[in-house]
Amino acid sequence: MTIFIIDEVRKTFINGEVKEEILKGVNLTLLEGEVTALVGASGSGKSTLLTIAAGLQSASEGQVIFEGKNLTAMRPEQIRKIRANQFGFVFQFAHLVPFLTVEEQLMLMLNVAESKLKKREQKKEIDKILKLVEMDHRKNAYPASLSGGEKQRVAIARAIIHKPKVLFADEPTASLDSKRSKDVMGLIRSLTKSLNIASLMVTHDEEMLSFADRIIKMSDGQILQNV
Template sequence: MTLFQIDSVKKTFKNGEVKEQVLKGINLTLNEGEITALIGASGSGKSTILTIAAGLQRASEGQVVFQGENLSEMKQEDIRKVRAKQFGFIFQSSHLVPFLTVQEQLKVMQEVAESKLKKQDQKREVERLLELVDMNHRKDAYPSSLSGGEKQRVAIARALIHKPKMLFADEPTASLDSRRSKEVMTLIRDLTKTLNTTTLMVTHDEEMLSYADQIITMKDGLIQ
């Protein structure tokens, strides 16, 4: 089932008097429970697609439709609400809050997403998800005591604690070694299927493409 539709999206940046068209008409369909990987050289437009799809910037032309709603026509405040409740984000760096424990990282995300669960149910959900990423035994640890792979596992749990329909992953394994990269991608793939989340991932690592259901190659602002 189609969850996300990007139609004829173009993006032009202006630097003084110079205009640069980064995206030249992108059409892309994302289905529920699938991972789509965006690959291509630096400057090909991968990250621009991801940020436009996530509502972090607007397209110059075209539309982005999520669950039948056109994000391109929404007010910024409405987009922010969709992002908080329906989207999850994983970045190259885990971006964990240094003064929060592992379980507190997830609890904060529940608050941001305005979880409707009772406090006890929220606590159980935190524990359940930390079990899924094999980090419940470190729930009281602070980021400074975690390895790179452990931090990224917590970041994945934090991104999924509010059960988002869309997961955006920007180079999620770039800071990890080969073994940990495979562990993290296996986790993202398994949770995408288990939670029926739709994942859009930007990557330079061709070894990670085996985990994707759909591979999109970008070149000079176009899909090849």
């Protein structure tokens, strides 16, 4: 089922007298249970498209529709609530809080998402998610003691603990070696299917494209190929 529609989205930056159009009328849909990969050279507009879809910046023109709701017409506070409750984020680096344990990282995310679960239920949900990403044995560990791959697994667990509808991943394997990259992408694909979420990923790594259901090639602010 279609959960996300990007309709004729344009993004223009103006610097003095210079006008630069980063996105030039992009159309894209995201489906539940699918991993969609955005690829293209640096400056092609793929990261800009991801951040606009995620509500991290606004479009100059066009609409972003999530579950029938027009995000581009919403107030910043409304978009913030949707981001906190319905979206999950994984970036190139895990950005874990250094003084929090693995369990506490996920607890913090539940608080941000304003979870209605009681503390005991939150802990059960955290145990369940950590088991899914094979990090349950490290729940009391601090980030400094984790490997790069382990940190990304925790970041993924944090991104899905509040049961989002959409997962946004910006170069999630760029800081990892080949084996750990494949492990992380296998995990993202598996969770996308098992939790029936829509995943939108930006990547430069062609080896990771085998984990995607659809590959969107961008160039000069436009979609050239939608496979």
